Structure formats: C-alpha cells, structure tokens
Amino acid sequence: MTRYLLGASAAALMLASIASPAFAQKENDTLRISWREELPSYDVYYASPRESVLLSRLVWDNLVDRDPVTHEYRPLLAESYEWIDEKTLEFKLRRNVTFHDGSPFTADDVAYTLNRVSSPEAAVVNPKMVNWIGSVEKVDDYTVRILMDEPFPAALEYLAAAVPIYPKAHYESGGPEGMSANPIGTGPYRVVEAVPGTSIKLEKNEDYFPDSPKGQPHIGRIEQRTIPDPQTQVAELMAGRLDWIWLVPPDIASRLETRPNIKVLPGETMRIGYVAFDTRGTSGVEYFKDRRVRQAVAHALNRDAIARNLIGAGSSVIHSACYPSQFGCEQNVRAYEYDPDKARALLAEAGYPSGFSVDIYGYRERHVTEAIIGDLQNVGIRANLNSVRFATFKEMNFEGTIPLRHGAFGAWSINDVSITMEGFFQGEEEDTIHDPELIAWNSEAKQIVDQDRRQELYTKALRRIADEAFWVPLHTYVTLYAFNSDLDFQPQPDEVARFYQARWK
Amino acid sequence: MVAYVIKRVGLALLVIFVVSLVGFLALRLTGDPAVAMAGEASSEADIRNIRLQYGFDRPILIQYADWLGRAVRGDFGVSNYFRLPVSDLIMSRFPTTALLAAFSISFALIISIPLGIIAAVRQNSWIDRLALLFAVSGQAMPNFWLALLLIVLFSVTYPLLPPSGSGEWVNFIMPTIVLGTHAMPALMRLTRNGMLDVLASDYMRTARAKGLRWYTVLFKHGLRNAMIPLVALTAVQFGFLLSGSIVTEAIFALHGLGHLAWESITRRDIPTVQAVLIILATFYTLLTLLGDLLNAWLDPRIRVS
Numbered sequence: 001m002t003r004y005l006l007g008a009s010a011a012a013l014m015l016a017s018i019a020s021p022a023f024a025q026k027e028n029d030t031l032r033i034s035w036r037e038e039l040p041s042y043d044v045y046y047a048s049p050r051e052s053v054l055l056s057r058l059v060w061d062n063l064v065d066r067d068p069v070t071h072e073y074r075p076l077l078a079e080s081y082e083w084i085d086e087k088t089l090e091f092k093l094r095r096n097v098t099f100h101d102g103s104p105f106t107a108d109d110v111a112y113t114l115n116r117v118s119s120p121e122a123a124v125v126n127p128k129m130v131n132w133i134g135s136v137e138k139v140d141d142y143t144v145r146i147l148m149d150e151p152f153p154a155a156l157e158y159l160a161a162a163v164p165i166y167p168k169a170h171y172e173s174g175g176p177e178g179m180s181a182n183p184i185g186t187g188p189y190r191v192v193e194a195v196p197g198t199s200i201k202l203e204k205n206e207d208y209f210p211d212s213p214k215g216q217p218h219i220g221r222i223e224q225r226t227i228p229d230p231q232t233q234v235a236e237l238m239a240g241r242l243d244w245i246w247l248v249p250p251d252i253a254s255r256l257e258t259r260p261n262i263k264v265l266p267g268e269t270m271r272i273g274y275v276a277f278d279t280r281g282t283s284g285v286e287y288f289k290d291r292r293v294r295q296a297v298a299h300a301l302n303r304d305a306i307a308r309n310l311i312g313a314g315s316s317v318i319h320s321a322c323y324p325s326q327f328g329c330e331q332n333v334r335a336y337e338y339d340p341d342k343a344r345a346l347l348a349e350a351g352y353p354s355g356f357s358v359d360i361y362g363y364r365e366r367h368v369t370e371a372i373i374g375d376l377q378n379v380g381i382r383a384n385l386n387s388v389r390f391a392t393f394k395e396m397n398f399e400g401t402i403p404l405r406h407g408a409f410g411a412w413s414i415n416d417v418s419i420t421m422e423g424f425f426q427g428e429e430e431d432t433i434h435d436p437e438l439i440a441w442n443s444e445a446k447q448i449v450d451q452d453r454r455q456e457l458y459t460k461a462l463r464r465i466a467d468e469a470f471w472v473p474l475h476t477y478v479t480l481y482a483f484n485s486d487l488d489f490q491p492q493p494d495e496v497a498r499f500y501q502a503r504w505k
Numbered sequence: 506m507v508a509y510v511i512k513r514v515g516l517a518l519l520v521i522f523v524v525s526l527v528g529f530l531a532l533r534l535t536g537d538p539a540v541a542m543a544g545e546a547s548s549e550a551d552i553r554n555i556r557l558q559y560g561f562d563r564p565i566l567i568q569y570a571d572w573l574g575r576a577v578r579g580d581f582g583v584s585n586y587f588r589l590p591v592s593d594l595i596m597s598r599f600p601t602t603a604l605l606a607a608f609s610i611s612f613a614l615i616i617s618i619p620l621g622i623i624a625a626v627r628q629n630s631w632i633d634r635l636a637l638l639f640a641v642s643g644q645a646m647p648n649f650w651l652a653l654l655l656i657v658l659f660s661v662t663y664p665l666l667p668p669s670g671s672g673e674w675v676n677f678i679m680p681t682i683v684l685g686t687h688a689m690p691a692l693m694r695l696t697r698n699g700m701l702d703v704l705a706s707d708y709m710r711t712a713r714a715k716g717l718r719w720y721t722v723l724f725k726h727g728l729r730n731a732m733i734p735l736v737a738l739t740a741v742q743f744g745f746l747l748s749g750s751i752v753t754e755a756i757f758a759l760h761g762l763g764h765l766a767w768e769s770i771t772r773r774d775i776p777t778v779q780a781v782l783i784i785l786a787t788f789y790t791l792l793t794l795l796g797d798l799l800n801a802w803l804d805p806r807i808r809v810s
Contacts, residue, residue, distance in 0.1 A: 038760075038768055040587040123558075127551065176588075197587075198760050227669045227758040228768065235656045235668040391540035391773070398549055429548045 026504045028487045029220035033499070034227045034236065038197040041178040044164060045117050045124040051282035053162045053413075054497050057214075058202060058222070059100075060164030060185030063091055063110065064156055065213050071415055073156045073323060074213040075160070077105065077165055079142075079184065086151040087134075094144040094247060097209050099167040100190040107138040112168040114146065126412070129162055149240050153449045154416040157327070161414060188500040190219040200224045218503035233499040237262060237482060244483040246497065250312050253384040253480045264482045266314030267491030270323040271410040271477035273364075274414035275372060276424075277302065279433045282400035287356055294469035296346035297404075298336035300379040301372060306337075310368050314478040319445075320462050321420065322448040325493060328445070328458030333466035338434045343379040355380025362406040363393040368474075369406045397430040408477065417458050418446055424471070425461065433470050437461075506801065513797050517790045524786040525576075525779070529569050532775050535579070537561070541773040542585055558673065559585070571777065586772045591780045594782035601671055602761035605684065606746040608677055610739065612685035613692055618735075621696025622728065625704060636697070640690035652683045652756045669758035680757045684750060688742045695738055699731030706730075733803045737796030744792035748785040 037049035044056040075081060078091040097105040117124050119131040132152040137145045146155070170184050183191045186209075189202040202222040210216070219421040225242075227233045230249050234256060236242040248256065248264070257264045275297065277288035287293050307315040319336070322329035347355060360376075360383040362369035373383045383404065388396070396402045411419050423429050426446070427439040438461050445457040465471055481491050489502045532538075539555040556562045560571070574675040576580065581591035659679065660668040670676045703709060704727060710721045749764035758764075762781055769777040 040584075046588060225670065225758070226647060226760075229669075229756045229758065231653055232656065232756050233671045236659050237670065238661045239664045241667065284800060389541075391537050394540050395537055 010285045015311070026484075029504070030240050031222045031244065031487070031499065031502065032225070033218045033222060034225050034233050034242050035246065036226065036228050036232060036233070038226050038228070040197070041176060041180040042183045042191075042194050042196075042200065043176040043446055044162060045122070045130075046176050046180070047128075050495060054499070055224075056164050056201070057187065057496060058189040058499060059183050059187045059191055060166070061097075061187050061212070061214070062160055062163055063165065064160045066157070066160040066415065068494065068496075068498070071327075073160055076160075076213055077110070077290065081156070083449055084145065087148040089146045089148075089155055090139070091144050091146070093144065094209065096211075097186050098207065099170075099186055100147045100184045100205065101167065101170065103167055103169065103395050104230060105165070105167075105186055107143050107144045108141075109168045110144045110165050111136045111138045113166045113171065114163070116171065117163075123279045126162070129158055129414075132158065144354060151447050151449055153446070154327075154414065154418050154453070157414055157416045161412070164445045188212070188214060189222060192221075198226050200331060210225055212244075214498075214500055217500040219499070222499055234381055234482070237484075240484075243487055244481070244489065244497075246479060248480040248482045250480060253482060255480050261485050262482055263485045263487075263490060264480060265489075266312065266402050266478045266480055267495070268314045268316065268493050269410070269477045269495050270325070270413050270415075270481050270493050271408055272318055272321075272323055273368065273406070273408045273474035273477065274321065275472040275474065276405050276432065277470065278400060278403045279435075280400070282432070283403040285358060285403035287352070287358065290350045291468055292346045292350040293352070294335065294472075296343040296350070296379065297376065297381070298469045298472045299323065299339045299343040299346065300376045300381070301472060301474070303474050304367060306371050310371060311475055311478055312480075316477050317475050319422075321465050321473045322417045322462065323411060323476065324492070326411065326415050326417045326420070327451070328457040328462075330455075330462040332459075335466075336469070336472070340375075340383070347380060352380070355382060357382040357384065358403050359384050359386055359394065360404045360406060361388055361393060361402045363388055363390045364406075364408050372406055394430070400432055402432070410477075413496065415494070416463075418442075421458065421461065422446065425465065435464070435468070435470065440463060509801055510798060513794055517794045520705045520790050521783065521787055525573065525783045526569065528779060528786075529572065530565065532773075533565055534779060538585075538775050553714050576783065578782070582776040584769075584774050584777045586769065586774040586777070588600045591776050594777060595762065595780060595784060598760060598762045598765045601759050602747060602750055602763060605677060605680055605750055605759060605761060606743060606752070608681040609684035609688060609746050610743045612681050613688040613742070614739065616685070617689045617693035618696050621693040622700055622723070624693070624697045625700030625722070628701065633697075636693060640693055641684045644690040646686075648683055648687055649752050649756060651686060652679065654752060655679045655682060656756075669756075671736060671757075671759045671761075676757070676759070680750075680753050680759060683753050684746055688746055692735065695735055696731065699734055700727060703727045733800065736803065737800045740792045740796035740799065741789075743789065744789035747788050747792075 035051045037051050039047045039049060039052055042055065044052045049482070061077045063076060063078045064073045077094060077097060079094050080092045082090050084090050091110070093107060093110065094106070099105060114130070114133055114136040116122055118130040124130060132148055132155065134147045134149040137147065137307055139145055148155070164185060166179060167184055171179055174182070180196065181194065183194060188205050188208045190205045191200060192203045193201040204217045204220050208216060227236065230252065233242065233245045234248065234252050237245055238259060253264050258261055277294055278285060279288055281289050303317045307317050307348065318324070320329055320331055320333045324331060332379050348354065358381065359371060360369065362385070366387055369385060369387070373385055376383045393405070409423065410421060421442040424431055425433065425438045426442040427434055441457045441461045445454045448454060479491065479495055481489070483489055486505050487502060488505050491497065515798045539552045539559065539561050542555055560568060579592065583589065584591050584594055586688045587594060620636050624633040627633055656668045659666040664752070666678055667676055677783065709722065709726060712726045750761065754761045754764040755767055766778060766781040769781065
C-alpha cells in the first residue's frame with residue numbers, strides 16, 4: 001500500500017513540475033489576456049471581431065483619439081485638425097513619431113493607408129468605417145487633406161474609432177497578408193510574435209511619442225491567447241494562468257466574484273435593446289399603425305425588471321432610441337412608465353379591449369424576448385415567439401415582413417447618433433417606419449457639419465420617435481470583465497479595453 | 506473479393522457525394538450567407554455586392570456543381586473569414602486533430618482491450634460488473650461534462666495540468682482522456698463479447714486439453730480470433746474521433762479541424778465548412794471502408810455473403 005502511495009505522489013510531483021507556474025504575473029510584468037474570437041487577420045481592416053479594435057489601439061494609432069470620459073477629440077497622430085469646408089478636413093501631423101521598424105511617420109503613410117483601405121477594391125470588412133473618404137491628398141510632408149464626396153459630419157468620430165495608420169513601405173510591399181504576419185505601427189506596444197488566430201505577444205514600445213494623448217504604456221509585456229470556451233477561460237483565470245478575460249457569462253461571473261484574487265466588473269456598453277414595430281402594415285399586420293397600440297406596448301413592458309433581473313448590474317433603462325453618450329442623443333424625451341392598466345386602457349381605446357394575437361421575432365437573448373412576451377400577455381397581447389437567426393431577422397426587416405420585433409444595436413461604438421438614425425429612421429436599410437419628417441430631419445443632419453444644427457435636428461427626431469412610440473428603447477447592455485485583482489483596469493462603454501492605460505497595483 | 510471491393514468503394518463514394526450535397530443545401534437553408542457576412546450595420550447595397558461577388562445570386566445547383574467541379578481538383582476556394590485558401594487552413598489545422606485522434610485511440614485501446622479480456626475471463630465477477638459500469642458511464646457522460654470535471658479537478662483544485670493550449674504534450678493529456686473515454690466502451694464491450702464467444706468454442710477446449718499454458722491459449726488462440734471485429738471497430742472509432750473532436754477541441758482551445766469547423770459554422774464561412782465537412786466525411790467513410798475490407802480479408806464468410 002505504501003508503495004502505491006509513494007508511486008502516486010511521485011507521479012503527481014512529476015505532473016506538477018511540467019505544468020506551467022500558476023501565480024500572478026505581476027512579478028514578471030506580463031499581462032496575460034484571453035479572448036474567444038479567432039482574428040482572421042492582424043490587419044485590423046480585415047478582421048471584424050471587436051477584439052481587433054483592442055489590438056489596433058495597442059499596436060497602431062489613429063489620426064485622432066476620443067477621450068473615453070469627456071468624449072472630446074484629441075489629435076493623436078495629428079497635431080491639429082481643421083474643417084476647411086464641409087467636405088474637406090485638414091490635418092497637421094506630428095513630426096516626432098516613428099514606426100516600430102524605425103521608419104519616420106509622414107503624410108505619405110496617411111495618404112497611402114487611407115486611399116488604399118477606402119478604395120472599393122480593398123474590400124475591407126467594415127466598409128462603413130472608411131467609405132465616406134473620397135480621397136486623401138498630401139499637401140506637404142506633414143500636412144494631409146481628406147476630401148469627401150458628400151459632407152460627413154461624423155468624420156472625426158470614425159477616424160477616432162478604428163482607422164489606424166500603417167507604414168506605407170511595409171503595406172505597399174506586403175499588403176494585408178504582410179501586415180498580418182508582421183504588424184508594424186506607431187502604437188504604445190510593438191508585436192513580438194504573432195501566430196495567426198491563436199496568440200499574439202506584445203512588448204512595451206519604449207520609444208512611444210511622449211506627448212501622446214493615450215499616455216505612456218505601463219505594463220512591460222502583454223500576451224494574448226485565443227480560448228474559445230468561456231468555462232476554460234475561467235478555469236485558466238482561477239488557476240492563475242490568465243490575468244484578464246471579458247464577455248464572461250453572467251452565471252459564471254456571479255460564482256467568480258467569490259474568489260479572493262479575482263475582480264469581476266460589469267461595464268455598461270453602447271449596445272441598446274429595443275422593441276420595434278411595423279408601423280405601415282407591410283407585414284400584413286395593421287395593429288401597430290395605431291399610435292395608441294404602440295404606446296400600450298411601451299406602457300406594458302417592465303423595462304426596470306428586465307434590465308435589473310435579466311441583464312444584470314450595470315444595465316440601465318433608456319427612453320431615447322440611442323446610447324446617452326452619443327452625440328445628438330437627446331435625453332429629454334417622452335418616457336413611458338410601466339403601467340399595465342394604462343396599456344389596457346389604450347388598447348381598449350384603439351378598439352382592442354380583449355387584445356390580439358401577433359408574431360414577435362427575436363434573434364438575441366431569448367429569455368428577454370420571453371419576458372417581453374409575458375409582459376404583453378399581461379395586457380392582452382398574445383405574442384407568439386419566432387426565434388430566428390440574425391441573417392434571417394435582418395433580411396425580413398429589409399422586406400418589412402416582421403410585425404413586432406425585439407432587437408439590439410451596438411452602433412459599432414460610434415459615439416454619434418447618425419449611425420443609428422441612418423440604420424433605422426432615415427428611409428433606408430432597416431427603416432420599417434418611413435416617417436417623412438424623420439427622414440427629412442435625419443437626412444439633413446447627415447449632410448451638414450454645423451454641430452448645433454445637427455443637435456437640433458436629432459433632438460426633434462428623437463422626440464418624435466418617443467412621442468409616436470415608433471420604437472420602445474429598452475435598456476443598455478453590459479459586458480462582464482474578470483481579472484486578477486492585482487490589475488488596475490477600467491472598462492469603457494465603447495468596449496475598447498485600453499490595456500495601455502492598465503497597470504499593476 | 507474484387508466484386509466486393511468495387512461494391513464497397515462505390516457505396517463509399519456515393520455516401521461522400523450525398524453528404525456534400527446535403528451539407529451544401531443545408532448551409533444555404535439556414536439563411537442568406539451574404540447577410541451574415543455583411544454584419545450588423547450593413548446596408549442592402551452592401552449585401553447585394555457580396556451576393557454578386559461570391560456568386561450567391563446564382564441557382565443553388567449551379568453553385569453546387571461549380572463548387573464540386575473545383576473541389577474534386579483539390580481547390581476548395583477561399584475562406585470568407587480568413588481570406589486564405591481553405592486548403593492552406595485545413596493543412597495548418599489537421600495535424601492537431603490527427604495527433605489528438607491518434608493519442609485518444611491508442612489510449613482507448615490500451616485500456617479497453619485488457620479490461621475486456623479480464624471481464625470475459627472473469628465473467629460476472631465484480632471486475633466484470635465494474636467494467637460494465639465504466640462502459641455505461643463512459644458512453645453516457647457527455648464529452649464537455651467530463652472535460653469540465655477534469656479541468657476543475659486537475660487545473661483549478663489541483664493545478665497540475667494546463668486547461669488549454671496546444672503547445673506542449675501536457676496539453677494533450679486531458680483531451681486524450683476525454684476523447685479516449687468516449688471511444689472506450691464500445692471497444693471494451695466488443696473485446697469482452699468476442700472473447701466470450703471464443704472462450705466457449707470447441708478449439709479452445711481442444712487447446713486447453715492439449716495442456717498448453719493458459720496465456721498461450723488465451724492470447725494465441727483466443728485473442729487473435731476475438732480481434733477480428735475489433736479491427737473494424739477501431740477503424741470506425743478512429744474516424745469518429747477525427748470528426749468528433751469539435752467540442753473537445755473548443756473546450757481545451759486546441760486549434761484543430763473540429764474547432765475550425767465549429768467556428769466556421771457560427772461565422773457562416775461556407776467554403777470552409779463545406780471543405781471540412783467533405784474531408785471529415787471522406788476520412789470517416791474511408792476508415793469505415795478500410796474496416797469492412799479488413800474484415801472481409803480476415804473473415805472469408807463476409808465477402809462471400
């Protein structure tokens with residue numbers, strides 16, 4: 001018996017010695033992070049997952065940066081910017097910036113990168129990010145002009161989001177494949193090793209330009225590993241083999257919170273949930289042409305309960321059809337409080353005292369759609385659940401065949417309400433309302449750069465959306481972060497984890 | 506034998522063809538790939554462009570014929586997601602999956618053959634019952650559940666093994682146990698039943714009556730005959746392990762073919778899904794075919810009937 005015990009302990013010791021050390025990497029100054037999405041390319045113009053934006057901020061810089069707290073635009077690779085006219089934006093560039101390979105940053109790099117990625121042949125994955133750019137002209141070595149075919153007032157917001165500048169020589173010779181294999185930028189971290197889709201290792205850029213509004217990086221090394229399963233990520237975090245994960249499923253997060261060396265933080269995001277109607281009867285269902293019916297739905301939904309119980313800590317109820325920090329997202333709009341009696345009264349007034357039956361479509365959180373169905377049932381509207389795939393949902397919206405839908409919109413973290421208006425209230429794309437006034441106001445706001453006038457137009461539009469109850473905005477979404485409690489990390493609503501600002505406690 | 510081989514090979518080719526056709530149609534039925542590729546904030550024009558660019562606007566059978574024509578020449582097209590040739594992607598992912606399947610089948614055989622023999626020799630003893638219990642639970646327990654239990658035990662409670670990654674051989678220990686455990690029960694029960702049949706046969710009694718040593722009787726006369734069906738089953742199980750490692754690969758973050766298939770389905774990367782599907786189906790069919798042919802070669806009764 002003793003012999004067996006000895007053998008077993010020897011085997012255990014052997015296993016222990018081959019496994020990697022399981023303690024926090026604060027001592028090694030290495031931040032070990034993990035995400036689930038496999039990036040198809042490290043050229044961020046060819047990778048749609050949001051993680052690619054995280055990486056882009058580490059390795060590259062944009063022309064401008066948006067302060068995550070004050071939402072002000074600060075020149076980043078630019079020194080200053082100026083609207084020459086409604087279709088021309090001029091940038092004076094910094095002179096003290098070098099790429100990781102030692103080559104200097106100049107106007108040629110900006111012009112080449114932007115002209116290349118904005119051409120239709122480049123076929124980037126998020127064309128909306130750059131297709132507003134007509135062409136880019138070099139004025140002198142440190143001055144460039146972006147020329148637009150149409151006025152594009154949200155230009156700075158897009159440039160600050162995910163439009164990094166690449167070194168011309170490297171991008172010209174290697175293209176997206178070369179950039180993915182050997183990512184070179186000006187950013188606070190340089191790439192040491194990039195294994196496609198699986199892992200990437202970064203090292204602090206000691207020569208990062210000192211006056212960058214992003215600040216100087218603190219942590220020495222960052223190592224990313226792609227782990228597709230959330231449970232495995234959590235096990236790695238608990239075993240001390242990872243320091244940071246995100247998008248933690250809520251049920252796991254609540255159990256993680258009890259671990260002493262792990263901090264779980266909910267971060268509100270710019271994604272909002274909504275219920276929307278077919279207000280024109282294109283689906284063959286006429287009920288929602290009547291404003292009173294739409295208002296009845298707005299009063300029937302217990303949004304507080306949905307946000308608190310189903311989405312969880314950090315989520316807040318919204319009344320305007322946008323995320324509050326977005327430019328133009330007017331908050332002073334009509335709010336519909338939870339009041340089933342009022343809902344029933346409105347339905348009776350509209351001629352449906354005993355309610356009606358209707359199909360509701362959803363593609364995301366099924367349990368939230370079910371809660372909505374429960375609330376509607378309570379006032380007499382019998383909604384039948386149709387859970388469909390996102391592609392089907394979107395296609396049906398284009399065709400206008402959905403009478404009642406539960407959806408969500410992340411606005412791509414663009415902090416300007418134009419992206420939401422364009423998508424849903426401007427007569428195009430997924431607009432199932434086609435309200436002439438909304439179309440007129442929103443189209444005008446899209447064409448001018450006078451921010452006061454834009455604010456005025458969007459205020460009118462959002463108030464009308466609320467008054468008419470074209471949409472019932474529900475709540476904001478929450479992303480759950482879990483990380484080593486030695487790490488000082490602050491999430492932001494735009495869901496861009498800024499590791500260059502993180503530090504060890 | 507020649508007629509038998511031709512018949513089996515023809516059948517195998519037919520199976521592969523049907524799998525590819527059904528897979529192709531099923532992928533299209535689950536929604537417009539162009540909409541999924543264009544993403545959340547895309548306009549109708551973006552989607553139309555993608556449809557034209559990838560030829561999704563053509564009749565589905567034409568699209569299939571086009572794909573098949575290139576696939577038989579080894580050209581699986583370009584991944585919508587990675588923008589790389591699908592064949593390159595598959596070549597880079599296949600070794601991990603093949604290694605895992607080889608480890609798992611070896612592990613399964615090492616455990617299940619001896620256990621099956623012991624269970625047969627000591628029929629109805631406690632060890633036979635234990636083996637039965639083991640077989641039933643191994644078959645019944647879902648892969649992901651066993652995987653998570655192992656992770657909790659060996660990575661969180663006792664941090665001995667890494668829960669994810671594929672860089673070192675230690676990364677393969679837990680995935681091998683998980684996949685191997687799933688393949689084991691069938692192999693073990695077949696060994697046991699085969700041995701029981703053989704043990705009751707006349708030539709075994711004769712061998713024993715001749716005064717041969719028990720292990721000579723058991724291994725030289727018994728096991729050899731009991732092995733015949735096991736060879737075929739091992740081939741089939743190996744094919745199953747190659748194609749059935751999707752969940753295991755995802756949990757242990759092994760970037761193999763199964764994981765590629767799973768991720769490609771959620772990304773609606775149709776060229777990749779189709780290629781992986783057809784390759785896995787081909788492997789499975791070929792290994793089953795190999796099992797059949799081996800059986801026929803070992804046991805003349807099969808090829809005659």
